[in-house]
Amino acid sequence: MSVENARSKWGRARFGGSTAQLLAASLAVAVLVSAALGWLFMLLRNGDRPLLAFGIMAVFTLPIAAVLAWVVLVDRSTIAGAIEKPEDSVESAWYDKAASGAFTDILLVGGLGCAALTFLGTEGTAGLVLGGVVAFAMLDFGVRYLWQKKTAA
Structure with a gap:
């Protein structure tokens, strides 16, 4: 299978595997990072509703963390239409x-x-x-x- 045939819109993971595995790994990392940020915010805020603070921070950081995790985990050469250099x-x-x-x-x-x-x-x-x-x-x-x-x- 050539490199051109192995390219996809979302790419493949650096550690091997399919696009679905890349997206699942990115989402798993994002959930962990968002939960850690929510926990840190909850501790530092010291407010009267800590679970609400945790939830809001975790929900709002989840998409950004998912994108950043995808950027770190994706193999650039497997993305369709990506410039080589x-x-x-x-x-x-x-x-x-x-x-x-x-x-x-x-x-x-x-x-x-x-x-x-x-x-x-x-x-x-x-x-x-x-x-x-x-x-x-x-x-x-x-x-x-x-x-x-x-x-x-």
Whole structure:
């Protein structure tokens, strides 16, 4: 049986087995993770209705935990339509260039900002300063990525 015939929409598990076994294993891991998160939330919350807190947390984290478990357990080469080497795509090259440029900008702006704030004698809360740095980094990366995309077209 060739690799093309072994491909499915949901893929197969890394440890072998069918798609159904992959989905069952993903769901089992998700139930365990969700139960652990619900238990932790119940303990940390210290409220008057601990079982309700456990149930809500477990139910709301179950889908996310199932998807994350599937991502960890799936063999990428068995998914129909998956790109063989996604790291060799043009989008990956754009991402790398944008990330390296944004990192350089963060170092430059962070250093100049520290110097300016030191000489001006102004102060700010750590949350506000770090929020500004993160917002700048995201905006810088987004602009650089779109620029790479536009110049490549």
